[in-house]
Amino acid sequence: MQLRQPKYTYAFLVCLAGSILFVTSDGHLFQSYSTSEWVTIYAMVAAVLILEHYTFQLPPEGNQQSMDSSIYLAAVFTFGVSFALFVLLISSFVLMLYDRSMKWWKHPLNFAIYTFMITGASVAYHLLGGNAGAFDIKHMTAYIFGLTAYFFINVLLVGFYYFLLYKGKLFEVIKTFLTDAIFAYLSTLLLSLVLVILIVNNRSFGLFLFLAIAVLLSHAFRRLFVMYSKISDKVNTDQRTGLYSHSYFEEKLDDYIKESREKDIPLSLALLDLDDFKKYNDAFGHPQGDRLLGFFGQIVKAECEANQLLAARYGGEEFSIILPSYTKEKAFQFIDGLRKKINDTPFDGVDVFPHGCISFSAGILEVNTESFDKSQLVGWADRALYVAKSKGKNTVFIYGEVSNLPQRLEHDINEIEQQIKIFLSKDVYTFKHSKRVFSYAVDMAEVLNLNEENRRLLVLGALIHDIGKLEIPRDILNKKTKLTNEEWEIIKKHVLWGKEIVLATNKYQDLAPLVELHHERFDGKGYPHGLKNKEIPRLARLLCIIDSFDAMTTERPYQDTKSFQEALNELRRCSGTQFDPELADSFIQYIESRLTQDKSANPVGTEAI
Structure with a gap:
């Protein structure tokens, strides 16, 4: 003892x-x-x-x-x-x-x-x-x-x-x-x-x-x-595979995320998908397919229990594994080792598979301070799984690593631009503001050397961050005098309305944290949830800075307009309270470098509510 x-x-x-x-x-x-x-x-x-x-x-x-x-x-x-x-x-x-x-x-x-x-x-x-x-x-x-x-x-x-x-x-x-x-x-x-x-x-x-x-x-x-x-x-428990059920996985993931944040220990999440399972079902029928699922589940269960990991059937032929205290590198070693073990384990009828054996593709995500909630984590892990599938299957991919996945960023930008063009008839300021914040975000993604996924999230999130203002009545949105307390409360709801709009389409669900949280403050005095410090995803903290800077430097009927230099001074003054000090410093350096390069630049102005 x-x-x-x-x-x-x-x-x-x-x-x-x-x-x-x-x-x-x-x-x-x-x-x-x-x-x-x-x-x-x-x-x-x-x-x-x-x-x-x-x-x-x-x-x-x-x-x-x-x-x-x-x-x-x-x-x-x-x-x-x-x-x-x-x-x-x-x-x-x-x-x-x-x-x-x-x-x-x-x-x-x-x-x-x-x-x-x-x-x-x-x-x-x-x-x-x-x-x-x-x-x-x-x-x-x-x-x-x-x-x-x-x-x-x-x-x-x-x-x-x-x-x-x-x-x-x-x-x-x-x-x-x-x-x-x-x-x-x-x-x-x-x-x-x-x-x-x-x-x-x-x-x-x-x-x-x-x-x-x-x-x-x-x-x-x-x-x-x-x-x-x-x-x-x-x-x-899922009766077919012997693994935990999807609902139990969701419940325990919350607990593990909370523990990871409180104790500052690593946590990784993996999503697995059996490759070409439909071909096997079509060839041998659903009863034999169910036996394959059970066989696969028992191997996963044995390997995970031996390493004190939690494995669950996520749905269909998809599985999830929670890896507490595992970094993404350690998680990759375990999942890739599991993949090889599955490859080498014989089972009736595996000749029908393209690889000639049971195989799966997997996406891995390491939980960090940028993670907002479990739906976001699962979404990112699923995106990594999609990359693994696109690489020819029977492989493991870590979220955020450089990939050869064809990018459709330009297409996504054009698609979102069409959605926010409705502001041209309702509130031209919001439309122009979104375009300027988008422009700043493109540059900051380059300055911070963001990876492919984070670059996409920041750029698209900046473009669509105020989409919830479509729900605000026109007379409040365009009011030229000071807002009443009741009107201000309505304005503040645009982040939640925007989240609902974004979640209505599966394609842009991962943008929801930026839309919902870009008015949270570093000191916890923002809205809608009063999150603080690293409880706010990093990209949302950055978007808050960009959004506020554009708000200060754009002429609006109900506020004074600041010069670029005055706005930079305000960023410095609020660094550590309203804004993330590290990100604020990076943004200030970026703006100052732009001013140096083009001393004739005019204030590009903006708005932020």
């Missing part, structure tokens, strides 16, 4: 504190017990051991619960804290001797935690006037207070351990315990009151009767959890 790890340090400190509490809690711990009391002690120890055997699963993952708490609490309420701690000591010692499946250090940790819970319950019980002995309805408040103390000490101590283990947020971990485990805990704790009544009135037979009920309940909890697990597995 390495104490340098937080969870081990925490376990050591809890064990130490629990041991001190155990020794100092009560001076009567090792008093002389009567024969009948020894019988009760051994009966309670046996009951604890039996109930420990009938544990059942509770959230979070790895947390197990048994009804032994009922025994300890009944001992506290009936015989006192010393008696309960003595039962705990003997039970823990026996468990440590025969239960070798648990890591050795967890035994003293559990002993210490139980010591805290038993002592806390006893203190709370006595604070409200409770006395050890027969059940007394007058002390019901004391019983409840004792049960509550026992429960919350358990939640805090165990919850903090899982917080250190899974590196999540403490509040979320505690919330999980409270929401998912509270009913199982409460049923266990309330049974202790039943046991108090049974022990006082019937001694050993009462304990036997309680034990029978507790075992049956524990068994029922276990069966319910098994049933829940089976149902959950069916929902989360």
Whole structure:
């Protein structure tokens, strides 16, 4: 056990504190017990051991619960804290001797935690006037207070351990315990009151009767959890391939993206597509095609599980793999190795394939600070997959690398220009502004030496970034006096309306982040989401600078126009607050170089809302 790890340090400190509490809690711990009391002690120890055997699963993952708490609490309420701690000591010692499946250090940790819970319950019980002995309805408040103390000490101590283990947020971990485990805990704790009544009135037979009920309940909890697990597995698993389902992939991708950003660790995503699967289906029929999918899925599953990766069936003959802690280079090595393994694995009828073997094409994307949401990530990975297909299939391509894929940028520009020409009749300023921002974007793509994909995104995004203004009423869009607060709120919605317009066509979905986020500010005071710093994709941060510069230098009815130099000074002043300082510096240098080359240049002006 390495104490340098937080969870081990925490376990050591809890064990130490629990041991001190155990020794100092009560001076009567090792008093002389009567024969009948020894019988009760051994009966309670046996009951604890039996109930420990009938544990059942509770959230979070790895947390197990048994009804032994009922025994300890009944001992506290009936015989006192010393008696309960003595039962705990003997039970823990026996468990440590025969239960070798648990890591050795967890035994003293559990002993210490139980010591805290038993002592806390006893203190709370006595604070409200409770006395050890027969059940007394007058002390019901004391019983409840004792049960509550026992429960919350358990939640805090165990919850903090899982917080250190899974590196999540403490509040979320505690919330999980409270929401998912509270009913199982409460049923266990309330049974202790039943046991108090049974022990006082019937001694050993009462304990036997309680034990029978507790075992049956524990068994029922276990069966319910098994049933829940089976149902959950069916929902989360694709039955044909044995891989995770598309919906589970979507859910877990969110979690992995969040973890990657919070811990600043690499994360890659791969999309795989079986090559020429339709030919195989046409040649041998769908049942044999389904067998091929299952065969392929099992190989992918085995390879991914061995490397702690998550593989899912994305749909049809497409598959997805989440590669946590993998850079794009490491991801390429794994996926390409998987491709070669698939190539070398025989299967009936593979002669029908052009490559003479089972093959797939794959696109890889490494998640980074430019990634806005999972739909954007999947879109980029899909684009890389398309490149891999265009290269002749049976290959792996990393998103953003230089490719020989024929470019249709000019065609896309012309197509988008036709869409924004509607502004000529509605708002000529927006049309001209879009064209100027587009021009700046073309130059900045060259200045920053953007790769092929990012160049396309920036150029097309700049051209279409204000498309949402088509939804703004003409009288607001062309108003020559200052906008009211209500009108300004309508203007601000153009980014969301623009996103909806862009998402309406599959062809330009990847432009949505630029359209939606070009008014987010580096300091988090922008709109529509108040994102800040690297939460905003890099190209959107750049577009914000270009858009604002053109706004400041263009004559508009409701604002003062700045000279180029005044606008550059404003960029410098707002660098680090409104604008990304690194990108602002690059843009300033670009404009200054243009001014130097052409001192007769006139302000090209603009608008930005």
